[in-house]
Every structure is written in C-alpha cells, then in structure tokens.
Amino acid sequence: MDGTDGVNTAEGVDLPGVPSRTDGPTVRWPRRTAALLGASHPGPTTAVTLLITGLAVAAGQDAAGCALVAAAVLTGQLSVGWSNDAVDAARDTAAGRSAKPVVGGAVSARSVGTAALVALALCVPLSLAYGRLAGTVHLAGVAAAWSYNLRLKSTVLSWLPYAVGFASLPAFVTLGLPGQPRPAWWIVTAAALVGVGAHLGNVLPDIGSDLALGVRGWPQRLGPSAVRLLLPVPLVAATVLLALGRPGPLGAVAVGAALVMAAGGSLMGRHRPRVPFLAAILVAGVDVALLLWQGTALA
Numbered sequence: 001m002d003g004t005d006g007v008n009t010a011e012g013v014d015l016p017g018v019p020s021r022t023d024g025p026t027v028r029w030p031r032r033t034a035a036l037l038g039a040s041h042p043g044p045t046t047a048v049t050l051l052i053t054g055l056a057v058a059a060g061q062d063a064a065g066c067a068l069v070a071a072a073v074l075t076g077q078l079s080v081g082w083s084n085d086a087v088d089a090a091r092d093t094a095a096g097r098s099a100k101p102v103v104g105g106a107v108s109a110r111s112v113g114t115a116a117l118v119a120l121a122l123c124v125p126l127s128l129a130y131g132r133l134a135g136t137v138h139l140a141g142v143a144a145a146w147s148y149n150l151r152l153k154s155t156v157l158s159w160l161p162y163a164v165g166f167a168s169l170p171a172f173v174t175l176g177l178p179g180q181p182r183p184a185w186w187i188v189t190a191a192a193l194v195g196v197g198a199h200l201g202n203v204l205p206d207i208g209s210d211l212a213l214g215v216r217g218w219p220q221r222l223g224p225s226a227v228r229l230l231l232p233v234p235l236v237a238a239t240v241l242l243a244l245g246r247p248g249p250l251g252a253v254a255v256g257a258a259l260v261m262a263a264g265g266s267l268m269g270r271h272r273p274r275v276p277f278l279a280a281i282l283v284a285g286v287d288v289a290l291l292l293w294q295g296t297a298l299a
Helices: 029-038 042-058 063-087 089-094 109-129 132-150 159-175 185-212 218-222 224-230 232-245 251-268 275-294
Strands: none
Touching: 029 109, 042 063, 042 159, 042 275, 063 089, 063 109, 063 132, 063 159, 109 132, 132 159, 159 185, 185 218, 185 224, 185 232, 185 275, 218 224, 224 232, 224 251, 232 251, 232 275, 251 275
C-alpha cells in the first residue's frame, strides 16, 4: 500500500504511480474478474469482514445492522486492497512480484484503480447508513488506510494508518448500536495494537525489496531481524488488554494461544516470510473469539 511520484495520465481513472496499461485482447473476462478479485487482497479482506461482523453479532446488533456492518467493511477493505495494488503497480513490477495480478498482466492497473474508487464510493453511503457518527468513524479508518497507500508507507509514520484503521472498526460497530454507546477504551486500544502487529507482519517479507526501491517506512528502518523480534509484542499485548478488560475463565487461554501463534509466526518468518502476517490475523481471530465469549463489545 504505497505510493510513487507522478500521476498516470492514461485514459480512465488516474491514481498516483499507476502506469498506463491496457488489458490485452487475449485476456478473457473470467480471467480478468478472477485477477481483479486477486488484486483485492482477498484473504485479509475476507478475514477482517468476518471478524468485524462477528463483533456486531457479539454486540447484540440486529440482522439488518449486521448486514450493513458487513457491507460497509467489505467495500472499505476492497477499496483499500485495490488501491494498494493500483498505486503499487510500478513498484511491484520493478521488484518482480509476478504473483501480483497487475504485474502478471491479467488485469490492468487502471482497472484495479477504477474498482478501488467504485468500492470507496459504495463504502460511503453504506457506512453512513449504519449511523452518521459510526459511519464517519469507519470512513476515517478507511481514509487512514488510503493515506498509507498514497503516502505514509514510505515514512516513519507507516504504523499509524494501521493503528487508526483497526481501532476504528470496533468503534464503528458499537457507535451504530441504539443509543450510540462509546466503545470500551481497552477494546479500541487492543484493536490498534493488532493493527500495528499486522503492519509489521505484512511488511516483513518485502523489507529487502522495499529498501532497494527506496521505501523506508518504520519496519524497513528497523530491519527484518528487529521486526521479527518486535512482532509478537503488540499482538500479545492486545490479547492481554482484552483478557484484563473483562476477566473471564478463557482469558489466560487466549493469552497463551496468542503468545504461541505470535511467537511461532515470528520464528517461522525467517524461512517463511508470509507466516507472521497470517499469525497476526489468527491472533485477531483469538481476540474476537474472546469478545464473542464475553458476549459483548461494550464496556
């Protein structure tokens, strides 16, 4: 989710750093559709949508409200994932990341950029339909993620959009409940910590190529060894906060599970660079499961 200098002037939707490429005539629409979905970062997009919808269920939201939460979060996550690949197209190509659909030529950066803007346009009314205050908070989180894609990825503040984006999600859920109850501070803080951990895990596999291309965000400045050591800290701290915020019999179990997954992911990251990010998603799942067991996302 980073940006590059310059503006694409090709016909269609322009995003900073998007090279002007067109889909070849031999690329049929089923393949383009599959590639477009692949460019949305479907794993994290699906995981975040399911986890936050689960939070809405735990908070006692009705079926219509849960559907709105799911739709708003899904479109927001799609917009972030697509904008990431659209803005990063030139850099991904230079780094030889052929697994990326845009780099492989299965879909154009222009198409992915257009999809990102369409998803963002849908996210706005869906978010606000859940409640004006709740929707504004969610859109602030989505805006933070876009700011990462467009600019902050290459700065020492690269962690901040992740923290803000993740923290906005439980607040979005609770502020849309009857009476607009404020979310518990420890839940919002825990979500922000999970976001920081997700940032570290997400960037870890690409630190070497990022540095070669001049991307110097916070993890790149720390280096891969330091990131692997640091990664478990915010993830486990988040689970500890949740366990202490509303003590229960499963708190210690959740903390132990989070510690094993986060530390294991960090250790395995030396040989399997994608594992730490998966570990971050799994720890987030443990945190949501803890909230579900507690029965509410409120203070």
